[in-house]
Amino acid sequence: MSRDLTLNINGETYEFTIGRKLGQIPESETLLETLRERIGLTGSKMSCGQGACGCCAVLMDGKAVASCITLTAECEGKEIITIEGLGDPVTGELDPIQEAFLEHNAFQCGFCTPGIIIAVKSLLNGNPNPSEDEIKEALSGNYCRCISHYQVIEAVKSVLEGGKTA
Amino acid sequence: MKNFEHINAESFEAATRGLTSYKNARPIAGGTDLVGALKEKILPDYPEAVINLKTIPGAAYIHDEGDEITVGALTKLRDVEEADAFKGELKAVAEAAHSVATPIVRNAATIGGNLCQDVRCWYYRYPDSVGGRLVCARKGGDQCYAVQGRNQYHSIMGGMKAGKTPCTLECPAGTDIPAYMEKIRENDWDGAAEIIMEANPMPMLTSRVCPHTCQSACNQCAYGDSVSIHSVERALGDYILDHAQQFYQAPSETTGKKAAIVGGGPAGLTAAYYLRKAGHQVTVYEKMEEAGGVLMYGIPEYRLPKHYVRDLVKALAGMGILFKTSTEIGKDLSLEQVKEANDTVFLDTGAWKQPILGFDGENLTQFGLNFLVEVKQFMSRQIGREVLVCGGGNVAMDVALTAVRLGAQKVKLVCLEQREDMPASAEEIARAQEEGVEIFNGWGLKQVLTDGDGKVTGLKSVKCVSVIDKDGHFNPVYSDETQVFDSDCIILATGQKVDTDFLGDKYKEELKNAKGLIQVGEHKDTRAPGIYAGGDAASGPSVAIKAIRDGGIAARSMSRYMGFPLEERTRKKGFLKFDPEKVGITAACTEKDTPAGLRSLEREDSDSLTAQEAKEEAGRCMNCGCYSVNASDMANVMVALDAVVKTTAHEFRAEEFFGNMDAAGILEPGELVTAIAIPKFAGYRTGYLKMRLREAIDFAVTALAYAYKEENGVITDARLVAGGIAPIPVRLTEAEKMMIGKEKSKELAEAAFAQAMKDAVPMRENSYKLQELKTQLVRSLEL
Incomplete structure (x- = not known):
């Protein structure tokens, strides 16, 4: 039994069908698998696979969720934004958060950085002027093994101070 | 995924x-x-x-x-x-x-x-991809790994039952073993007695004769010895008998309903106990001189001293249960007469008949159960010099050991099964061997050999290559190989049969089934309304604890039939507790055996644990559940x-x-x-x-x-x-x-x-x- 699935990712519309045939999306496929392996959006990373580390975070209707424990079959009608979708698709200009991370070297290996930036974006969507505690709390679901946290907080604060919130 | x-x-x-x-x-x-x-x-x-x-x-x-x-x-x-x-x-x-x-x-x-x-328990959540998931108690498995493992994130208030524990499931009577163990740990022997007697009113007897398969299911087996459940049960049973007046009380109210028990074996006595407790008037008809059935007559004194059986019967009589001994139904009284005089009847006549196997010279052998019943007469006679026991169950072990202790020079045992498939419990087999019984596995009976005077000289046996067929039925297959076992006394302990002649013409056809047993449903009801049956008479030869379960089920059904449904006891809810130190002890504390050379026919082979020892052993019970x-x-x-x-x-x-x-x-x-x-x-x-x-x-x-x-x-x-x-x-x-x-x-x-x-x-x-x-x-x- 097949059913249609329309995904809205980074402003693009993707038409799939859910089913067991070649090329169809199986019911158990996660959004992270669809993004990385079908659409080629490899910015979101697979790490713990349990929703605990935040590396796979994407925005769903403006809020960060763990794409590794989200079933693609349940994303119909959702607006999904990945790290690739933050910048301007025409000019290639980065999101101010991304710029701030570059400026503050707020990463080392960079593996967890897309998830952290998504979490920051999610925070600022709901709370444009968070306190430092609120920033820390909003990022408490993003793990970094290189200890980039200090620079991350500096970077986020710089976005607020610069008044360039998205 | x-x-x-x-x-x-x-x-x-x-x-x-x-x-x-x-x-x-x-x-x-x-x-x-x-x-x-x-x-x-x-x-x-x-x-x-x-x-x-x-x-x-x-x-x-x-x-x-x-x-x-x-x-x-x-x-x-x-x-x-x-x-x-x-x-x-x-x-x-x-x-x-x-x-x-x-x-x-x-x-x-x-x-x-x-x-x-x-x-979120880490044992429960253990991923399947790394060596396989853990099927803990919570997932329908047996044990909680946290009890003996790492438990810093587990319960500090105790656990909860996650279904029945494996020991309880293994017990034919469904005894809540961990619950009475917990009471004994709390030194609440009365509470423990109450729990065990919900399932079994005679633990002082079963602890001594039961094959206690509960122990093979015990989760402590994964770490060391199983909890010696029967040893704790035995101490508890002795306590119950020592306080018989407290635990076998006459009912405070009577119902005016009458129940008759035909046959005072373990099933009959159990039914009598629960029915009397519910306030009914209960009469037990027993054809032998004393009630107790196989426990009285078929188990040697050294395993089950008869005074325990007598004391139990005395306690039951003290509840107001009437015992009519030396009264055979089908002879002294007909089943119709019994039925007419009572509202319900329970049949527990057991399996006492010798089966006919049909080999040459079978009439020259002795029947094992008779041998055990008449052991006192044998004592005054000379037992054969070379005794050959045929059979692989606990009755065969009892016969062989009794023969040794009667002074036979050599006791051999042949049975169809290979050693690991013998129905006898491992302890009984070990005990028989310890006392010199030589066991030959995989031999069937062919012919009794005699000398010119007709005196027995041996048994010709035929090699048995398999006992159970692929459908799980008893269907021995033999090869051509034969062997002669010398013997001047052959005793058959190859099973017992049910005798239904006592039912009389009126009931025989109605109650009997094709296997020659009394046909019963899941409530132990027979085809005749008001008549119930259990024990070996209904299921063929089996263990006492199974008969006890039958008696309990029948008592509930009979009481309901008479208009007095028994309420299921609901136990006080609380968290399960165990002793964190003692569950780590790997060696069990069991009864001390009398040294082989000093054992006799008259004295029990071992002494019960002291209350303190039993409490220690109960400490090893993990009280399995989810923690x-x-x-x-x-x-x-x-x-x-x-x-x-x-x-x-x-x-x-x-x-x-x-x-x-x-x-x-x-x-x-x-x-x-x-x-x-x-x-x-x-x-x-x-x-x-x-x-x-x-x-x-x-x-x-x-x-x-x-x-x-x-x-x-x-x-x-x-x-x-x-x-x-x-x-x-x-x-x-x-x-x-x-x-x-x-x-x-x-x-x-x-x-x-x-x-x-x-x-x-x-x-x-x-x-x-x-x-x-x-x-x-x-x-x-x-x-």
């Missing part, structure tokens, strides 16, 4: 229909718990289908209903923590929601999913705030709903949580404290949900619920009682804590949780 069907539900009704239309389907809400569990395949049953509840319109909401706030089950935890409704007096709700996992998880997770989420802690933070708050959990079929008080380890324990198949109604708690100060190692993602080590009403620093009402300390949220009722009416202070909180935790039983690695909870209790007062 392994695939499954996926259905978007349009309504709760449709979701319920979807769930029940599959053998195994699971609902999915936020999916933050379920998807991880499916990925790791932590559960033995993988769902065929997943039913998505997120597509149900209007299932996510927070409504102010005046005196309560209702929250739709599909409401995201993020929305709960940010809701204005939970900013004031109900801030405990927002604090608990905020404490769950991480912001990323809370953006997807729902309140309904949180309330129904699965346990995890509840995972849901929201559940703690819901119990504290006396919320109502609404489902597609019911409304539950939170305390009742979360009194189960799993929502599945209270919900019907397909039943779904739809909403939660939280009373407003006007004038209260509520909150939620959670201690964990890392502020995000970790589950509570301990948590405290509180609601206080205070006037000028005096607590006028308190509701306190602790999480992370037991398999379910624990209401700290004792602490509440102590605090109400008192001025709040650190000392008061500490005293309340001590009172509430007086029954705590931390495991080896988690007593630190007590300190955490104490601190939380102090902090909750916001001094």
Whole structure:
């Protein structure tokens, strides 16, 4: 039994069908698998696979969720934004958060950085002027093994101070 | 992830229909718990289908209903923590929601999913891909690995039963073994006696004769010796008999109904006990001089001294049960006469007849059961010099050992089965060998050999290559190989048959089945209304404990038939407890055997454990169950705030709903949580404290949900619920009682804590949780 699935990712519309045939999306496929392996959006990373580390975070209707424990079959009608979708698709200009991370070297290996930036974006969507505690709390679901946290907080604060919130 | 069907539900009704239309389907809400569990395949049953509840319109909401706030089950935890409704007096709700996992998880997770989420125990969650999942007690397996393993995040209040324990399942009578072990650990022998006698009114006998297969199922076998259940049972049985007047009391009220028991074996005596206890007038008809059946006549004195049987019968007579001994039904009285004089009749006539195997010279052999019954006469006669016992069961072992002790020079035993398949218990086989019985496995009976005078000289045997066929039926296959075993006395212990002649013409055809047994249904009812049967007469030769179960079932059925249904006893609910130190002891304490050379026919081979020894051994019982802690933070708050959990079929008080380890324990198949109604708690100060190692993602080590009403620093009402300390949220009722009416202070909180935790039983690695909870209790007062 097949059913249609329309995904809205980074402003693009993707038409799939859910089913067991070649090329169809199986019911158990996660959004992270669809993004990385079908659409080629490899910015979101697979790490713990349990929703605990935040590396796979994407925005769903403006809020960060763990794409590794989200079933693609349940994303119909959702607006999904990945790290690739933050910048301007025409000019290639980065999101101010991304710029701030570059400026503050707020990463080392960079593996967890897309998830952290998504979490920051999610925070600022709901709370444009968070306190430092609120920033820390909003990022408490993003793990970094290189200890980039200090620079991350500096970077986020710089976005607020610069008044360039998205 | 392994695939499954996926259905978007349009309504709760449709979701319920979807769930029940599959053998195994699971609902999915936020999916933050379920998807991880499916990925790791932590559960033995993988769902065929997943039913998505997120597509149900209007299932996510927070409504102010005046005196309560209702929250739709599909409401995201993020929305709960940010809701204005939970900013004031109900801030405990927002604090608990905020404490769950991480912001990323809370953006997807729902309140309904949180309330129904699965346990987080690290043994339970062990991934299947790394050496295979652990099938712990909670998953339908046998044991809780935390009892002997790492347990710093487990319960400090004890565990909960996760189904029946393997020992109980193994016991034909279904004895709640861990429950009486727990009572003995508490030195409550009367309580232990009460529990064991719910299933078995004669533990002083069964402990001595039972093959106690319960021990082979004991989870201690994985670490060392099984708990020596029969040794503890024996000490308890002796205690019961020593206090017979207390445990075998005449009923305070009588019903005026009459029950007759035909045959005073273990089934008959058991039925008599329960029927008399229920107030019926009970008469036992026994054809032998004394009641007790096989226990009286078929088990040698050295295994079961007869004074125990006599004392039990005396105790039963003391309850007002009438014993008519030397009275044979079918001869002295007909079954019709018995039936006419009584409202119900129970038949327990046993299996005493010698089966005819049909080999040459069979008439020259002796029947093992007769040999045991008449052992006293044998003692005055000369037993053969070379005795050959045929059979591989416990009767054969009894016969062989009795022959040794009667002075036979050589005792050999042949049986069809190979050693590991012999029906006799391992201890009995070992004992026989220890006393010089030579066992030959895999031989069948062919012909008795005689000399010119007709005197027995030996047995010609034929090699048996298999006993049980592929359908599991007894169907021995022989080869051509033969062997002669020299013997001047051959005793057959190759089974016993049921004699139904006593039924008489009226009942014989009606009650008998094709196997020659009395036909009974699951309630031990026969085809004749009011007549019940059990024990060997109904099931063929088996063990005493199985007969005891039959007697118990029959007594319940008979009492119901007579218009007095017996109430099922419900045991006081409480957490399971075990002794964290003694469960680590690997060696069992069992009875001390008399040295082989000193054993005799007249004296019991071993002495019972002392009460102290039995208590120590009971300490090794792991009280198997689940010793995890509840995972849901929201559940703690819901119990504290006396919320109502609404489902597609019911409304539950939170305390009742979360009194189960799993929502599945209270919900019907397909039943779904739809909403939660939280009373407003006007004038209260509520909150939620959670201690964990890392502020995000970790589950509570301990948590405290509180609601206080205070006037000028005096607590006028308190509701306190602790999480992370037991398999379910624990209401700290004792602490509440102590605090109400008192001025709040650190000392008061500490005293309340001590009172509430007086029954705590931390495991080896988690007593630190007590300190955490104490601190939380102090902090909750916001001094």
